[in-house]
Amino acid sequence: MNAIATSIRPAFPLRVFTEAALDTDAIVAELLEGAGAVILRGLFTPAEIAEARRIVMDESDADAGGAKVTHFQGDAEKAGRINLQRRVWNLLAKGEIFSRMAAHPAIMKVMRAFLGTEFIMGSIAANRILPGGPGQEPHIDYPYWDYHSPETHPARINSSFPLNGQVTIMLDPFTAETGATAFVPGTQRELRYPDEGDGFFDRCERMLGEVGDTVVFFGAVWHCAMPNRSQVDRSAIITQYLPKFVKPMENLPAALPAEFVKRASPDIRQLLGLNYPYPEVLDAARGGNKEGRGY
Ligand SMILES: O=C(O)CCC(=O)C(=O)O
Numbered sequence: 001m002n003a004i005a006t007s008i009r010p011a012f013p014l015r016v017f018t019e020a021a022l023d024t025d026a027i028v029a030e031l032l033e034g035a036g037a038v039i040l041r042g043l044f045t046p047a048e049i050a051e052a053r054r055i056v057m058d059e060s061d062a063d064a065g066g067a068k069v070t071h072f073q074g075d076a077e078k079a080g081r082i083n084l085q086r087r088v089w090n091l092l093a094k095g096e097i098f099s100r101m102a103a104h105p106a107i108m109k110v111m112r113a114f115l116g117t118e119f120i121m122g123s124i125a126a127n128r129i130l131p132g133g134p135g136q137e138p139h140i141d142y143p144y145w146d147y148h149s150p151e152t153h154p155a156r157i158n159s160s161f162p163l164n165g166q167v168t169i170m171l172d173p174f175t176a177e178t179g180a181t182a183f184v185p186g187t188q189r190e191l192r193y194p195d196e197g198d199g200f201f202d203r204c205e206r207m208l209g210e211v212g213d214t215v216v217f218f219g220a221v222w223h224c225a226m227p228n229r230s231q232v233d234r235s236a237i238i239t240q241y242l243p244k245f246v247k248p249m250e251n252l253p254a255a256l257p258a259e260f261v262k263r264a265s266p267d268i269r270q271l272l273g274l275n276y277p278y279p280e281v282l283d284a285a286r287g288g289n290k291e292g293r294g295y
């Protein structure tokens with residue numbers, strides 16, 4: 001490889017960080033200007049992962065009929081194989097472990113540095129690829145999944161700053177055979193939905209990891225779940241984090257019991273968007289000054 005090719009191809013495999021040595025400046029730089037993804041290792045115990053996996057398997061076993069919505073499975077749907085990628089939604093209501101995952105202190109610290117201290121959560125779900133599952137269409141999540149229609153976004157929108165941070169917590173080994181997420185390092189720098197001419201599958205690397213590994217990636221990087229050619233399931237918790245001013249993709253508080261919302265910790269309240277007042281019925285708000293440096 002010549003010097004120019006080396007300099008434009010970011011380092012791979014992914015950089016690995018632990019909670020004890022969490023260098024948020026380095027992580028933010030890697031997400032924006034480097035590969036677009038990093039691994040956080042050792043955040044969860046084997047027991048925590050096993051508990052989350054049991055719930056995800058039970059819930060998704062119950063959805064063999066494909067009653068729940070899924071994404072980037074257009075080809076699979078046509079081929080009658082859509083039930084080989086199963087989502088489990090509304091995880092916060094399905095076990096306390098998922099609140100611990102969503103608001104893990106290391107993830108909170110990274111996202112505060114990446115998306116601003118008052119960032120929120122737009123979605124938390126599991127993605128299970130069953131043996132034989134065909135994988136997904138290459139796509140981006142910026143800030144959601146719909147950048148295939150760029151004209152619906154503002155003029156000159158670009159990825160120089162993040163409108164999305166994605167977290168994947170591996171509940172099974174992520175290997176080339178099981179369908180570890182594929183991505184093209186560095187593609188987050190030019191905001192574009194990948195198309196057929198981009199040679200995604202020739203250029204992609206994989207987010208390989210062990211059970212419990214946590215990938216943090218910038219959703220503007222081209223990526224997709226890959227076919228599961230193994231005999232075992234490949235599941236992950238997939239969480240979307242957003243700056244406070246982006247309307248969340250899921251209406252999370254509406255899906256949760258009122259009691260859950262009432263008892264939520266300060267971090268979970270922040271993630272649910274309950275700390276940020278807007279939109280507000282300002283005509284009904286108490287009089288007086290409410291915003292500005294001196295407030
Ligand atoms: O499960 C995966 O490997 C990736 C899922 C994904 O990118 C998505 O659903 O947006």
Ligand SMILES: [Fe+2]
Nearest residue numbers: 139140141223
């Ligand atoms: Fe995605």
